Amino acid sequence: MNTAYCVHCGKQVSEFATLCPFCNKPVANPHAPTQVSAEPKTWKRTSHAKKAPVGIIIACLAIVVIAAAAYYILKMGG
Numbered sequence: 358m359n360t361a362y363c364v365h366c367g368k369q370v371s372e373f374a375t376l377c378p379f380c381n382k383p384v385a386n387p388h389a390p391t392q393v394s395a396e397p398k399t400w401k402r403t404s405h406a407k408k409a410p411v412g413i414i415i416a417c418l419a420i421v422v423i424a425a426a427a428y429y430i431l432k433m434g435g
């Protein structure tokens with residue numbers, strides 16, 4: 358008897374179930390553990406890679422805002 362676990366919520370579901378009864382998401386092939394273990398890795402990598410560009414974008418925006426503010430202050434003063 359095989360047991361399968363939902364890759365979305367991690368709860369035990371029937372090996373014949375195609376839809377998870379807990380989160381109503383399609384259960385990935387329970388007989389392909391390679392695919393199941395690969396999914397969280399990709400998600401982790403994507404979320405980690407997303408973090409860096411956001412910080413760079415915020416830093417660039419801050420520089421642009423500061424430069425614009427300095428420009429207007431100088432323009433008003435002069």
Ligand SMILES: [Zn+2]
Nearest residue numbers: 363366377380
């Ligand atoms: Zn689920």
